[in-house]
Amino acid sequence: MVALTRTTVAGRERVRGRRRRGEDLTKLLFVLPAAVAMVALFGYPVVKNLLMSLQDYTLKTFFTGAAPWVGLQNYSTVVHDKLFADAMLNTALFTVGSIAFQFVIGLGLALFFRNRFPLGGLLRSLLLLPWLLPLIVSSATWRSILEQDSGILNRTLMGLHIVDDPVPWLNSPSVALIAVIGVNIWIGIPFNVTLLYSGLSEIPDELYEAGQLDGATGWRAFVHITWPNLRSVAGVVLMLGVVYTIKVLDIILGLTGGGPANATQTLATQSYEKSFVDFKFGQGAALSNILIAISFVFAIFYLRSTRRAVDE
């Protein structure tokens, strides 16, 4: 009897244990697809890229498989390259310039569209157009718009007597970066408008009504009601903007290819050039890792700011 009870209890426990193990297994199985996808799609490239940046990875490697270990030599080569400092500066100017204008113009348009008016919805969706175009198409189109002699922009400016001589948009080392940033701003506005607009529509109308009673209208309403409520969305938009902009490659390649005279080289174009023009894949990987490290700093800021938002 006693023995029987004992076995039953033990058996019941064993069953419970088995069930718990089964539950654990089920949980594991649910996580597995996502984990596999993460490892295959994010883990592998990152690790491979890190390894590649420590190897002398050239054309030959693809045929023989041999990639001699060179330690940090690739990093020191790319950092001491004569273009590295310029590329860093251009990357910073490109990112800051693009983000600042994208955000301000995007916020302005979002506020504008918050006022309901006829055809507002249609206009707002038309604004998405730059985003829907393939970047190669946009950059090819802008290249012809910005052409010095026959481009429509210079023709218009000269027709309106705003300038006397055609502006060398893509032909002068001192203007090209500005032109490229301009095009990137145009491309980035829809992203900013869309996110900021949705952030604005989250703000309850009651707040404005209450504010109105207290005399907060116009600019004061923006400072005391709109901005505090929009801050977390704005933070997300800015952080994502930085991470997206810092690695922009196709627009620059399409517009100038990094020229004229390397005036629009950024870390991304340099990384591309090292890998796919010079076939020095190790150096290309080293540059892209530097780029990833910079993005990662911003990604951490982003994570911290969103976590704080969740905690609040």
Place this chain on the structure above:
Amino acid sequence: MISKRIAAALAGATTVSLLLVACGDNGGGSKSSSSSGDSVKSLTILDYYNNDPDKSLVQKGLDSCATQLGITIQRETVPGDTLIQKVLQQASSKTLPDVLMLDNPDVQQIAATGALAPLNDLGLTGDGVIKGMVDATSYQGKLYGLAPVTNTIALFYNKDMLAEAGVQPPKTWDELKAAAKKLTKPGRYGMAFNANATYEGSWQFLPAMWTNGGDETDLTSPQVAEALQLWTDLVKSGSASKSVINWTQGDVNDQFIAGKAAMMVNGPWQIPSLNKNPKIKWDVVTFPVNKPDQTPVAPLGGEAWTVPLNKDQAKQQKAADFVKCLNSDQNELDWAKARFTIPTKTALLDQYVKEVPSMKAFTEQVKTARSRTGKLGDKWPDAAKVIYQAIQLALTGKASPQDAFKQASGG
């Protein structure tokens, strides 16, 4: 929730790395390696003639050789600028084709990796082929490829515009500068060329540089600087557009067709599109010389056919036979005539010009032409990079033509 955010942030941060590792091991087609002995029934071929008319004209030559050898072919074509990436993918997944077409300046670089079979061992020689082309397709004394046809660049001019301005096609650089200036008027430039920051920009500069006695082994020589002075003078005087630093050879051709340029440096592959515009009356002369006693020296273009190393000896031999057939006199002439290119065998040149008089200037130019990789071999890309960067520095006014090469190569 948090993990989703982490994923999103990581996704943003890692896109660059994804881009750079994108050329992984997912090679394209698989090839059967079962055949052995004399029973080779089919060959796989990879080339970059992916647009008509070239695509189908090349197909004709390939088909006729396949019939002669009694085999079938499986041909794959990819866009020109993706060929090397495709080859790298295939190399790492061991799925290289049996017959591989490569642009001639790339042959030595690929041969240096040990991917290609030396053709001398398979019964092929470069006898009778223009020396410049054999230089380009040989590596360390062995032949790795054969190009049936070649091309080069010369000076196209608009006959009507020159006649209207009373200008003769220029023979010297001074005449070129004077003619370009005279032909320039509002909405039209006298001269167009490509000086962009790619290997294409270097290629277009070579006729001036080589004709003047400049050499890629010493880019800081006065001869090279004088050539750059010519490009700079043409742009500074307003005879050529400042946009040349962004133009491709296709853009240059578009300018010429649109009547916005009276002369241009370009190659015979533009002839089909020029002929589509019967209003444009054009002709070609060899590139002008700096001093009367010089002969024009231009770079050799065109693609070579190679045989990647194959464990299947029979298949490798068959592939070599196929390349041999593509380089037969008959096929060289067929392709040259149909595709406005020039046969690479010296003995065929006179007969060719007799049959296709419009190719006279190009054929003349080919006789003295050099290959880009003839002197520096697989180090050519480094020199080519210095050349296009120096051109960019000079044309944007960031350096004088005398200092540009020193600045571009220093550090």
